[in-house]
Amino acid sequence: MQDHTRTVINVFYTAHNIENKIADALKPCDISIPQFNVLRILKGQKGHPANLCTIQERMIAKMSNTTRIIDRLIDKGLVRREQCPQNRRKVEIFITSEGVELVDQASTAVAAVEKEMINKLTSGEIDGLNTALTKLRS
Amino acid sequence: MQDHTRTVINVFYTAHNIENKIADALKPCDISIPQFNVLRILKGQKGHPANLCTIQERMIAKMSNTTRIIDRLIDKGLVRREQCPQNRRKVEIFITSEGVELVDQASTAVAAVEKEMINKLTSGEIDGLNTALTKLRS
């Protein structure tokens, strides 16, 4: 296999591996990674609601999917959706108290997994990794 | 945001970005990345067929999904499926001449994208990246 292919596969494989570990950590909370991300963004709003637009900007996925991810969070009672009174095109998403409780629990579990992985690298290696990844995308 | 979270997101974001670039390169060939991977494995068999098992081992996806990915390649006339005469539980997958032609074309396009990205890094950076990624998974 050629050098460039090997490195690309390494990035894929690692990302996939990390995703699996985080998904496993979220399993007791019964939420997916995208659902966790939405909850985390909403919690960061500190009580204020967020439009779909705002949520979308901070997620990797496309807008059209954000609607459906939120549908599932509503089914679970973790968020609430209301039409924005100032601009009725917009929709405001609120996190519920159940949602806050769950995202706190989930964050602890995810942070533990992340730390365990990152601790395998020196701080120099972490810097190098971040620099290389950013260059790859540029 | 904490350091470990930032690095994990960087890996995700980069992997996603690379996937998008490769998927775009495959668009003219009208195949997805998993479909391309199956074709590449079959071409590597150099004329011999491969069981689902064998294909599965070299892919990230689960067995159950490999069946359906191959269904789509059959629809496009790129591969053929036959029951293995020695062990009728097994299924042999053959690549067609149309499949070989397409995978050659696709490989060229993908390799170009990969090279363009990797060329942004020095060979030292590539080594460091590979080492760091492998450590992350270990």
Added chain:
DNA sequence: TTTATACATTTGTACCAACAATAATTGTAC
């Protein structure tokens, strides 16, 4: 004011992935 354009979100379609359950075949123990 009517028309056009842009914005914010939703819906439809096709594909991929994880997981569980099932079917068919083969291997093994007795």
Added chain:
DNA sequence: GTACAATTATTGTTGGTACAAATGTATAAA
């Protein structure tokens, strides 16, 4: 040789993602 387990592949279900088209609302232009 029959009962049971293991292997190989398929199917069903749920959730995620990309892309295109559609809906409803707001704003600007004629």
